[in-house]
Amino acid sequence: MSNNQQNFAINMSAKLIASLIVSTILCLNGCATTPKTAENEKDPYENFNRSVYKFNDKVDGYVAKPISDGYRYITPQFIQTGVYNFYNNLKNVNVVINDALQAKFSQGAQDTGRLALNTTLGLAGIFDVAKNIGWEQNEEDFDQTLATWGVPSGSYLVIPIFGPTTFRGVPGAAFDTAANPATYVGGAVNVVSLINTRANADGALKFIDEAALDPYIFTRESFLQWRNNLATDGKYQASYGPDLDIETEDNTPKKDTNK
């Protein structure tokens, strides 16, 4: 692929992302009269989000899954692992940047070492050498950084193609996309990245199909709790908060539990 073609691909990708986000925001404004469900203030655009969720599900079923299945069928497992490791290593650039933005200097030092080790001894990240010496991958992104800076998450949002996020997650994802070297490598590499991401999500999506009574809510609740847990480094415990006040939910008398 020539430089012009690469630039064209990057520009088109950026325009596609921008247009999807802008159209989503515009549509949300249009949907501002959507009645808010009183019991669920975190998802005031549920009707809109459900529509996008269904759309994404169709796209996944008709396009992404068949391509992903084909990729998994023709690609040996060790190559799939290598591809996953490669993109995961590139993502470590984001992790290191966000470590610094969140003033996590000790963790940042290890993540920098992880990136350096896997990029060199791990042959451009194809092998996760750092994991073998106990340097586990940390999850840091700009959405978490914004949370650390005190920016509230805002309402839940489902974006066409990209899936679940929040209002805070949109600029977070934009920053992370800009900071990820894979964004600038070329269109073909980004396509492989998308296929790889979908292939790795196959087990989770299958599980949601099997376990969820309402896949939309199951996905939303899992996503929001998972993001809250990451943003607070595990300090947020949804189950112990006032929204799940177990004592007020039953009529059994309190007992002395001081054992």
Place this chain on the structure above:
Amino acid sequence: MFLRYLKFTIVLINLIIPTTALFAQDNSAATAKQVVEKFQADLISVMKNGKQLGYAGRYSSLESAVTNSHDLPKIARVIVGKEWEKLSEDQQKKLEDLIVRLSIASYAHNFKDYAGESFTYDSEEETTRGGVLVHSHFNIPNDKPVKFDYMLKETGPSWRIINIVANGVSDLALKRSEYTSILQKEGFDSLVSKIDGKINDYSKL
């Protein structure tokens, strides 16, 4: 990224649900930590023999493991929130029964084999509401461990698990959102039908 992470988180917590207090006497002297560790040991044991046991065997074995460690009545009430009071006595009994069967069925389906997994106890702490939190993690070979926090309350003479939080995702909160939404929008019969369908699917998959 979210979905990949979710795989190991949700696969486990969704299954670790409740049961009845019929076997309360078995653990009358057990501490919260002991209840959790016994349950985890039972789970690993079933996984190790999963293939030989088959679905029916796993279901049978896990039935006692789950019922000896969880508090079904409390979980059933929390899962449907304020909707619980709107249900008739028969409906409440039906829901409890379904939750037990769904939990065991999903365990039997998902914990069908063993590849070196293990649980490790980390610590425990008392909550302000008189409960106990047992912190542990689930070790998966060649993957990141999954953090498991068990919340236990006293039920009669023993401690019982009432919630499991895996990597920050609460099983109770997840189920309460789902179940209350279905109850409010579609009614009790629809909820029963959906749970029955899941139980049936697990036995066939």
